[in-house]
Amino acid sequence: MLNRIFAIAKKELKQLSRDTRMLFIIFFFPVVLLIIFGYAINFDVKHIKIAVYDQDKSDYTREYVNGLISSEYFDLITYVQDESEIKRLLDEKIVQVVVVFPNDLSRKLLSKQEVKVQYLIDGVDGTTASAIQNYVNAATYSYSIKLTKEYLAVTGKNLYVPIDLQPRFWFNPELQSTKFLIPGLMGMILIVTAVISISLSIVREKERGTIEQINVSPLSSFEFILGKTIPYIFISLINATIVLVAGYILFGLVIKGDLFLLLFGTLTFLFAALGLGIFISTVADSQQVAFQAANVTSLLPSFMLSGFIFPIETMPTAIQVLTNVTPAKFYVVILRAILLRGAGISAFWDQLIYLGIFGTVFITLAIIVDKRSKGKQ
Amino acid sequence: MKTIYHFIIKELLQVKRDKKMLAIIFMAPILQLIFLGYAANMDVNIVHTTIYDQDKTETSRNFISRLVETGYFQIDYNVNSYEEITDLLNEGKTLVAIVIPKDFEKKINRRETTQLQTIFEGSDASKASMALGYIQGVTTRFSQNLITETKDKLGMKISLSGSLTPEVRVWYNPEMKSRVFMVPGILGLVLMISTISLMSMAVVREREIGTMEQLIVTPIKKYQLLLGKLIPFTMIGFVILVIVMILMTQWFGIIVRGNPLFLLFAAFLFILSNLGIGLLISTVSKTQQQAMMASVFAVMMPMIYLSGFAFPIENMPKFFQYITYAIPLRYFITIIRGVVLKGIGFSSLWLETLILLGMGVSILVLSANRFSKKIE
Numbered sequence: 071m072l073n074r075i076f077a078i079a080k081k082e083l084k085q086l087s088r089d090t091r092m093l094f095i096i097f098f099f100p101v102v103l104l105i106i107f108g109y110a111i112n113f114d115v116k117h118i119k120i121a122v123y124d125q126d127k128s129d130y131t132r133e134y135v136n137g138l139i140s141s142e143y144f145d146l147i148t149y150v151q152d153e154s155e156i157k158r159l160l161d162e163k164i165v166q167v168v169v170v171f172p173n174d175l176s177r178k179l180l181s182k183q184e185v186k187v188q189y190l191i192d193g194v195d196g197t198t199a200s201a202i203q204n205y206v207n208a209a210t211y212s213y214s215i216k217l218t219k220e221y222l223a224v225t226g227k228n229l230y231v232p233i234d235l236q237p238r239f240w241f242n243p244e245l246q247s248t249k250f251l252i253p254g255l256m257g258m259i260l261i262v263t264a265v266i267s268i269s270l271s272i273v274r275e276k277e278r279g280t281i282e283q284i285n286v287s288p289l290s291s292f293e294f295i296l297g298k299t300i301p302y303i304f305i306s307l308i309n310a311t312i313v314l315v316a317g318y319i320l321f322g323l324v325i326k327g328d329l330f331l332l333l334f335g336t337l338t339f340l341f342a343a344l345g346l347g348i349f350i351s352t353v354a355d356s357q358q359v360a361f362q363a364a365n366v367t368s369l370l371p372s373f374m375l376s377g378f379i380f381p382i383e384t385m386p387t388a389i390q391v392l393t394n395v396t397p398a399k400f401y402v403v404i405l406r407a408i409l410l411r412g413a414g415i416s417a418f419w420d421q422l423i424y425l426g427i428f429g430t431v432f433i434t435l436a437i438i439v440d441k442r443s444k445g446k447q
Numbered sequence: 448m449k450t451i452y453h454f455i456i457k458e459l460l461q462v463k464r465d466k467k468m469l470a471i472i473f474m475a476p477i478l479q480l481i482f483l484g485y486a487a488n489m490d491v492n493i494v495h496t497t498i499y500d501q502d503k504t505e506t507s508r509n510f511i512s513r514l515v516e517t518g519y520f521q522i523d524y525n526v527n528s529y530e531e532i533t534d535l536l537n538e539g540k541t542l543v544a545i546v547i548p549k550d551f552e553k554k555i556n557r558r559e560t561t562q563l564q565t566i567f568e569g570s571d572a573s574k575a576s577m578a579l580g581y582i583q584g585v586t587t588r589f590s591q592n593l594i595t596e597t598k599d600k601l602g603m604k605i606s607l608s609g610s611l612t613p614e615v616r617v618w619y620n621p622e623m624k625s626r627v628f629m630v631p632g633i634l635g636l637v638l639m640i641s642t643i644s645l646m647s648m649a650v651v652r653e654r655e656i657g658t659m660e661q662l663i664v665t666p667i668k669k670y671q672l673l674l675g676k677l678i679p680f681t682m683i684g685f686v687i688l689v690i691v692m693i694l695m696t697q698w699f700g701i702i703v704r705g706n707p708l709f710l711l712f713a714a715f716l717f718i719l720s721n722l723g724i725g726l727l728i729s730t731v732s733k734t735q736q737q738a739m740m741a742s743v744f745a746v747m748m749p750m751i752y753l754s755g756f757a758f759p760i761e762n763m764p765k766f767f768q769y770i771t772y773a774i775p776l777r778y779f780i781t782i783i784r785g786v787v788l789k790g791i792g793f794s795s796l797w798l799e800t801l802i803l804l805g806m807g808v809s810i811l812v813l814s815a816n817r818f819s820k821k822i823e
Binding site: 089091092095096099100102103106107109110111115116117119160161162163186187188189190191192193194195196197198200201203204205206207208210211212214215234236237238239240249250258259262266267270271274277278353354355356357358359361362363365366369370371373374375379380381383384385386388389392393406407410411413416417 | 465467468471472475478479482483485486487492493536537538539560561562563564565566567568569570571572574575577579580581582583584587588590591613614615616618619624625627628636637640641644645648652655656732733734735736737739740741743744745747748749751752753757758759761762763764766767781784785788789791795
């Protein structure tokens with residue numbers, strides 16, 4: 071039996087190693103994606119484009135604007151002379167924020183009144199808009215405190231700061247988002263490679279008709295599938311290693327936890343992902359269908375439902391339940407615990423069990439569907 | 448003309464007979480748009496908080512209730528030691544631990560500075576800094592009140608100096624919901640994935656199954672073959688487009704503020720450029736497996752990340768910003784968000800529309816040239 075499994079694995083490996091284009095795509099593009107992730111993608115909202123509609127034109131407003139644009143958060147694009155311009159600026163995305171100073175700003179400040187500075191924010195991107203809101207609030211309050219300070223200085227008192235906030239960030243003191251994204255990216259790359267390649271490689275035999283030769287051979291379907299799977303487990307492990315090594319070289323990602331646990335977690339995840347792939351291959355008759363099915367079950371779900379980018383806890387309950395369809399969700403939790411926090415198995419043992427269940431369910435389903443379709447023939 | 452017509456009928460029949468294919472072509476975009484539309488939400492609206500209140504006075508309780516009043520902070524744990532904080536952070540159970548020092552109230556009453564320690568589980572940088580922003584907001588307001596409003600002997604509040612307060616108005620999407628922003632983006636994504644993956648298999652499939660040879664010996668010309676492949680897939684793409692548009696407006700209740708016909712036209716151009724990309728992949732690949740891996744890893748994943756769908760292009764380094772100019776999805780997302788959320792039309796979006804058109808045509812021409820009616 072082992073001999074036969076080994077033979078199939080060897081045949082599959084040979085076939086793969088001849089397909090240099092395929093290997094190039096599988097091994098090279100994960101690194102490209104990692105680079106995109108590391109350098110191009112960040113959630114930091116900086117260099118917000120602002121326009122100023124200054125109806126007061128006083129020293130106060132000039133000082134205020136200088137304060138805003140001296141930080142890296144705001145870039146002054148233009149001054150608005152007329153209210154009607156504001157709409158065009160926001161409509162055409164020329165600026166993201168328009169600051170409006172009322173014409174009685176300095177008069178009110180001098181008479182110790184409260185003045186409202188108006189901010190018009192482009193809210194199309196809600197996340198960016200709420201970050202901008204945070205910044206403008208902070209900027210206004212800090213200017214206000216500065217005014218108070220100056221006022222107090224005249225009367226000979228010192229400003230007192232009641233609360234000094236001391237934030238500390240554990241596990242990621244520089245607040246880099248790259249390190250946080252690498253586990254998610256790794257999960258996504260592995261699941262797509264695993265699901266797509268295993269389902270396609272089995273369906274290809276069906277489509278080309280070579281499956282009939284296998285059917286008449288003494289191979290059992292268990293041996294056939296296991297033999298097909300082994301090479302892809304190796305490829306996935308190599309892929310994972312490439313991502314981790316590139317992560318270390320490019321972004322200084324150090325694996326904080328246990329390497330053996332990492333390997334064990336990855337193998338459990340691959341069991342689940344390959345289970346899904348095998349299931350797809352029993353349902354699909356053509357590579358086209360298998361491709362579409364693999365896309366639906368692995369590409370977007372592992373991107374959007376895995377908690378990789380969008381936090382699961384803010385999703386509606388029904389969707390939270392649905393996130394369980396992607397094994398990447400569990401793997402991302404495991405990877406983050408091991409890679410970033412160096413946590414032990416106590417932090418994620420439940421995820422391993424879920425992955426085990428996931429793989430078993432899909433392989434069982436695959437066996438049932440397979441038996442049925444063979445019965446039909 | 449007749450040859451092309453027959454070819455189109457053949458392609459459509461093939462799709463129609465393949466029940467599984469038919470189901471998946473049309474069901475996939477529907478399911479994905481619905482589920483992902485609900486899932487795509489980056490708002491950090493719950494900050495899981497742990498409080499270590501060493502002071503336990505009226506002032507410290509007052510400060511905590513200021514936090515809770517914002518609606519962002521959910522206090523999951525009240526702890527009494529640093530060890531507990533360490534455990535909670537290690538296991539990822541809490542996002543931030545706030546330590547209120549023993550002499551919090553005393554120092555505030557003496558008008559001295561008191562230190563407030565906040566420890567974040569920083570592995571998710573964006574979440575942590577968002578939470579820090581909320582905490583900063585609360586402490587600044589708390590401080591501001593303590594500074595500007597000092598009480599006279601009778602307990603009446605008096606203002607020490609004039610002050611500025613921000614008044615924020617958010618346009619287009621006043622509740623700053625991600626859904627209104629994300630769903631149109633996902634529509635673009637879903638449309639791209641289904642059209643590219645359909646088309647990328649189209650030619651290479653005939654090659655792999657061996658039916659390409661039959662096509663070669665028929666008198667059908669190269670351009671007829673290509674049109675015969677393109678037209679049915681454009682039709683399918685258009686049907687998918689109409690379905691997802693209806694879903695967006697009816698299911699998610701997102702109102703298209705601009706001209707829906709202009710949006711359909713732009714989407715049509717977008718489909719053309721995707722089919723072009725798909726055809727290009729199909730002509731350079733030797734097997735379906737190659738075509739698939741190439742379209743996922745080399746085309747779709749980078750495009751998803753660089754399109755500005757979830758990650759703002761303005762935040763990217765210049766080099767990557769230049770790359771985004773080559774991505775059709777980028778232009779389509781700008782167009783659809785503009786039309787749906789801002790209600791703007793061709794007069795503001797003419798450049799994006801023209802670029803999509805130019806891209807569609809040039810990619811199609813390029814891939815048509817790469818395509819040869821030969822056996823290698």
